[in-house]
Amino acid sequence: MARPSVDIDAMREQLLELCEDLVRERGAVSFTVSDLAHAANMSPSNLYRFFESKEAVWEAMAERWFRELNDVMEDIVASDLPVREKMFQFFARRLEIKRDRYEAEPDLFQSYMELGNEHFEVIRGYIDLADHYMAQIIGEAMADGYFDGLEIDDVVSLMNLMVQPFVHPDTTAKLWDHATAANLRLVINAILDGLVGVSDRPAERVNGPRLVTLAG
Amino acid sequence: MARPSVDIDAMREQLLELCEDLVRERGAVSFTVSDLAHAANMSPSNLYRFFESKEAVWEAMAERWFRELNDVMEDIVASDLPVREKMFQFFARRLEIKRDRYEAEPDLFQSYMELGNEHFEVIRGYIDLADHYMAQIIGEAMADGYFDGLEIDDVVSLMNLMVQPFVHPDTTAKLWDHATAANLRLVINAILDGLVGVSDRPAERVNGPRLVTLAG
Numbered sequence: 176m177a178r179p180s181v182d183i184d185a186m187r188e189q190l191l192e193l194c195e196d197l198v199r200e201r202g203a204v205s206f207t208v209s210d211l212a213h214a215a216n217m218s219p220s221n222l223y224r225f226f227e228s229k230e231a232v233w234e235a236m237a238e239r240w241f242r243e244l245n246d247v248m249e250d251i252v253a254s255d256l257p258v259r260e261k262m263f264q265f266f267a268r269r270l271e272i273k274r275d276r277y278e279a280e281p282d283l284f285q286s287y288m289e290l291g292n293e294h295f296e297v298i299r300g301y302i303d304l305a306d307h308y309m310a311q312i313i314g315e316a317m318a319d320g321y322f323d324g325l326e327i328d329d330v331v332s333l334m335n336l337m338v339q340p341f342v343h344p345d346t347t348a349k350l351w352d353h354a355t356a357a358n359l360r361l362v363i364n365a366i367l368d369g370l371v372g373v374s375d376r377p378a379e380r381v382n383g384p385r386l387v388t389l390a391g
Numbered sequence: 392m393a394r395p396s397v398d399i400d401a402m403r404e405q406l407l408e409l410c411e412d413l414v415r416e417r418g419a420v421s422f423t424v425s426d427l428a429h430a431a432n433m434s435p436s437n438l439y440r441f442f443e444s445k446e447a448v449w450e451a452m453a454e455r456w457f458r459e460l461n462d463v464m465e466d467i468v469a470s471d472l473p474v475r476e477k478m479f480q481f482f483a484r485r486l487e488i489k490r491d492r493y494e495a496e497p498d499l500f501q502s503y504m505e506l507g508n509e510h511f512e513v514i515r516g517y518i519d520l521a522d523h524y525m526a527q528i529i530g531e532a533m534a535d536g537y538f539d540g541l542e543i544d545d546v547v548s549l550m551n552l553m554v555q556p557f558v559h560p561d562t563t564a565k566l567w568d569h570a571t572a573a574n575l576r577l578v579i580n581a582i583l584d585g586l587v588g589v590s591d592r593p594a595e596r597v598n599g600p601r602l603v604t605l606a607g
Contacts, residue, residue, distance in 0.1 A: 333569075339556050362586075369585020371580070373580070
């Protein structure tokens with residue numbers, strides 16, 4: 176009984192490549208199941224064997240986009256890297272994948288970003304999954320004494336704020352040029368060395384001792 | 392000779408309020424000088440006395456949007472606040488202004504954001520000006536020993552990456568809910584206490600001494 180299932184999976188994958196061609200040609204414009212059937216030279220009723228609705232197509236496209244990114248996150252979380260390196264790689268590896276995709280086809284990449292914004296409900300689960308993996312690394316860091324005075328959820332939220340241009344590249348803005356691996360390393364260091372829950376004693380810290388001096 | 396000039400300024404200001412009404416009604420859709428003349432019950436030739444081109448209208452609208460924000464930046468840079476508080480206020484005061492504008496009229500705010508993205512050439516100078524003011528505060532911080540091993544331009548770039556959701560609110564994303572003054576203070580602390588130019592010695596810092604422990 177394995178044969179038909181494999182064939183359906185292979186056909187779904189081919190149809191998803193066709194979906195990408197449609198995005199490549201038309202930009203971030205939603206297409207219907209009929210459009211896809213037409214492009215595939217299939218009848219809509221035949222196409223529904225592979226995707227039961229337009230929403231199922233979007234979900235499968237999102238799954239295809241995030242597949243490698245999720246695998247990378249999973250690998251890094253499971254690795255025995257030191258926590259600082261783990262945190263850096265968690266963002267750096269995905270940044271590298273996104274940068275490669277962007278450089279291969281900038282317009283296609285931008286269209287995917289726009290589709291993601293328009294169909295946010297479809298990618299919401301992937302964002303939550305990334306937060307879940309990030310929380311595991313943050314938990315390890317907290318066990319090592321980092322993020323004193325903060326809860327894990329606070330750190331997830333604060334880190335998302337501080338690494339945003341590395342995670343969600345807005346290629347229309349100049350910031351993307353600055354979102355390099357080298358800058359990411361400095362940002363991750365700043366987060367690990369500087370992010371704590373003490374918020375209301377600014378004055379006493381001015382001219383105070385700093386890690387780099389004390390550790391030098 | 393002051394009279395006519397004052398009248399022209401007052402009329403320009405009224406016309407800019409009318410421009411805002413157009414954005415309020417139509418969203419982030421560009422309008423022509425004719426549209427504006429029609430809305431103002433003026434002939435296009437009369438309107439050209441106040442704005443010599445469509446571009447002049449966009450520039451005046453941007454000037455109106457940034458006026459209070461620029462005044463606030465200038466005040467903070469000139470103040471004798473401690474550098475940490477100055478850095479915090481530099482972002483917090485503008486965040487407060489933007490939050491007030493957003494809460495007063497969310498749709499209008501979003502339309503202004505979209506117009507800014509579409510007419511980036513018009514707002515570029517204001518972004519450069521903000522960077523210029525920020526660089527002055529960073530220079531003060533460096534004189535106090537912060538940002539060891541980094542050049543001012545590096546720090547401008549890194550800070551822009553790390554505070555992006557506080558500066559350029561993408562109200563369509565959930566991050567805006569997290570871009571609070573309390574979170575901003577923790578982010579500014581992390582930047583001041585953690586951001587240095589040493590990038591390639593992750594391992595030795597794990598479990599190493601941290602400022603909050605040493606200062607405690």
